[in-house]
Amino acid sequence: MxxxxxxxxxxxxxxxxxxxxxxxxxxxxxxxxxxxxxxxxxxxxxxxxxxxxxxxxxxxxxxxxxxxxxxxxxxxxxxxxxxxxxxxxxxxxxxxxxxxxxxxxxxxxxxxxxxxxxxxxxxxxxxxxxxxxxxxxxxxxxxxxxxxxxxxxxxxxxxxxxxxxxxxxxxxxxxxxxxxxxxxxxxxxxxxxxxxxxxxxxxxxxxxxxxxxxxxxxxxxxxxxxxxxxxxxxxxxxxxxxxxxxxxxxxxxxxxxxxETLAPRMMMHEANARRVEAFLANHPKVRSVFWPGSPRHPQHELAQRQMRNFSGLLAFTAKEEGGALARQLAERLRVVSYAVSLGKTKSLLFYIPTEDILRSSFHLDGEGARSYREWAVDGVFRFSVGLEDPDDIIADLEQALG
Missing domain, CATH: 3.40.640.10 (Type I PLP-dependent aspartate aminotransferase-like (Major domain))
Structure with missing residues (x-):
């Protein structure tokens, strides 16, 4: 047998x-x-x-x-x-x-x-x-x-x-x-x-x-x-x-x-996101960064129990007005694309204003809106970290953030 x-x-x-x-x-x-x-x-x-x-x-x-x-x-x-x-x-x-x-x-x-x-x-x-x-x-x-x-x-x-x-x-x-x-x-x-x-x-x-x-x-x-x-x-x-x-x-x-390349891609997405999260967390223009793989994420303990790969998507908020920074990034970024969607081989970044999404999609008010604003403030930058060399991604962010 x-x-x-x-x-x-x-x-x-x-x-x-x-x-x-x-x-x-x-x-x-x-x-x-x-x-x-x-x-x-x-x-x-x-x-x-x-x-x-x-x-x-x-x-x-x-x-x-x-x-x-x-x-x-x-x-x-x-x-x-x-x-x-x-x-x-x-x-x-x-x-x-x-x-x-x-x-x-x-x-x-x-x-x-x-x-x-x-x-x-x-x-x-x-x-x-x-x-x-x-x-x-x-x-x-x-x-x-x-x-x-x-x-x-x-x-x-x-x-x-x-x-x-x-x-x-x-x-x-x-x-x-x-x-x-x-x-x-x-x-x-x-x-x-x-x-x-x-x-x-x-x-x-x-x-x-x-x-x-x-x-x-x-x-x-x-x-x-x-x-x-x-x-x-x-x-x-x-x-x-x-x-x-x-x-x-x-x-x-x-x-x-x-x-067929999902496994190696997700390893690279996660590794690159870890590098980018650490850079953004220490940038003077960034207020907060959210990525489940980071100890800075408020639910990192749950992420460790529930996730085996932390993926390549992160979010961050700005210390100053987010809309103005979004326009600056859209004009200056060269490696990262200012575009919607996520999960691609190439890095994508897009700004989602809080008031717009609360009103148009989520229909949140009261406690729900307050809780969302605790995370997103006036708006959140959704960043799908791609497979480019992480040093190039970080250098692009550094010059674009100014």
């Missing part, structure tokens, strides 16, 4: 999970792109998605596709989940999950600081469908528990939270959600599967924007939800097929190619 193969580690899974058995003549390279809209045989499957079975063959690329399937197998392996489902964008993934798990009369508890698009979906669109939403500081476990209702069906957190890098304790929130017969979904885009594995900490779903670190090159949009097999199958049959946010095979191929 042959010995059982040892379980592969993350760096190996990013390259080999889901690969076909080796055969003579097959290339040792990235998988081919199956860029066809349909696969056909008269007896393959019924015309309606209601006929879709777990073992159904590929039939129509909005439903499934070989390239997407490999990406999904690889993502599930990285997260330690039973199954994964890919989408055209991270927002498509979150929207599909929310609309699958929530209906009229249900209640969502949401991190009050999270990706702006998710916050706007929750505040501006879900209530039109009869879904109640409470946005709370999910770093405060008592606030999460107090927000739970008998009709709460889903708790959705983002950790670290975009843009201030505030953390939420996944295991403890999972216990609160499950005690109230609700499910927990975690957006772990910033930490990546190499930093945090929410399913192992008690989450029911983990969500990623594949556009960011997992794809890594800024050349493809994508999203994914990972969880239990039966839940992901229901999500495919319902929200993916009928809402139509399917990922293109070519984008899936680009993301698979990017995933």
């Amino acid at each position: 042959r010995d059982q193969q040892p379980k592969s580690r993350d760096a190996t899974l990013t390259l080999h999970a889901g690969a076909a058995p080796r055969e003579v003549g097959l290339p040792v390279s990235s998988p081919p792109v199956m860029a066809t809209s349909f696969f056909t045989h008269p007896d393959a499957i019924g015309f309606s998605a209601n006929d879709l079975k777990d073992a159904a063959p590929h039939f129509y690329s909005r439903w499934s596709n070989p390239t997407l399937e490999l990406l999904e197998i690889r993502l599930a392996a990285l997260e330690g989940g039973e199954a994964a489902l890919s989408f055209a964008t991270g927002m498509a993934a979150v929207s599909a999950l929310f609309l699958d798990r929530l209906g009229s009369g249900d209640h969502l508890v949401l991190s009050n600081v999270c990706y702006a698009g998710v916050a706007e979906l929750a505040h501006d669109i879900l209530p039109r469908h009869g879904i109640a939403v409470d946005a709370v500081d999910t770093s405060d476990l008592e606030a999460v528990a107090a927000a739970m209702r008998p009709n709460t069906k889903l708790v959705h957190i983002e950790t670290p939270a975009n843009p201030i890098l505030r953390l939420s304790e996944i295991a403890a929130i999972g216990e609160i959600a499950h005690a109230g017969a609700a499910e927990l979904s975690v957006d772990a885009t910033i930490s990546t599967p190499l930093g945090t594995k929410p399913l192992s900490l008690g989450a029911d779903y983990v969500v990623h924007s594949l556009t960011k670190y997992i794809g890594g090159h800024g050349d493809a949009l994508g999203g994914a939800v990972i969880g239990r097999q039966e839940r992901i199958a229901a999500l495919r049959k319902g929200s993916l097929i009928h809402l139509g946010g399917s990922l293109s095979p070519f984008a899936a191929w680009l993301i698979l190619r990017g995933m």
Whole structure:
């Protein structure tokens, strides 16, 4: 009897999970792109998605596709989940999950600081469908528990939270959600599967924007939800097929190619962010810096327990008016790009004014607004530290800050 193969580690899974058995003549390279809209045989499957079975063959690329399937197998392996489902964008993934798990009369508890698009979906669109939403500081476990209702069906957190890098304790929130017969979904885009594995900490779903670190090159949009097999199958049959946010095979191929370097990239992102955080923390124009890997982060102890890689995203605030400094940086930076998004190979920096995001996306006032301002003051500089030589990044910051 042959010995059982040892379980592969993350760096190996990013390259080999889901690969076909080796055969003579097959290339040792990235998988081919199956860029066809349909696969056909008269007896393959019924015309309606209601006929879709777990073992159904590929039939129509909005439903499934070989390239997407490999990406999904690889993502599930990285997260330690039973199954994964890919989408055209991270927002498509979150929207599909929310609309699958929530209906009229249900209640969502949401991190009050999270990706702006998710916050706007929750505040501006879900209530039109009869879904109640409470946005709370999910770093405060008592606030999460107090927000739970008998009709709460889903708790959705983002950790670290975009843009201030505030953390939420996944295991403890999972216990609160499950005690109230609700499910927990975690957006772990910033930490990546190499930093945090929410399913192992008690989450029911983990969500990623594949556009960011997992794809890594800024050349493809994508999203994914990972969880239990039966839940992901229901999500495919319902929200993916009928809402139509399917990922293109070519984008899936680009993301698979990017995933192959995820492990070394995240090591470099983390190492560079550590250097940049130390520089900014001692700069006379900088008021505060937030990066989970630093002892200066107010939740560093939780980060050490919950994260294995601290990622390359940090945030900082200015001692003087942030808007003026943002304009100065936009004009002077040469290595770092003044641009939105995060998780690319190249360094990106962008200023997010506090009053703008409180009003337009987060809808925060009272204690929630006060707590956000404690971190962000008049505005926060979100800095996605890239893979350039750290000395060059720091030199660029030094000349641009003046």
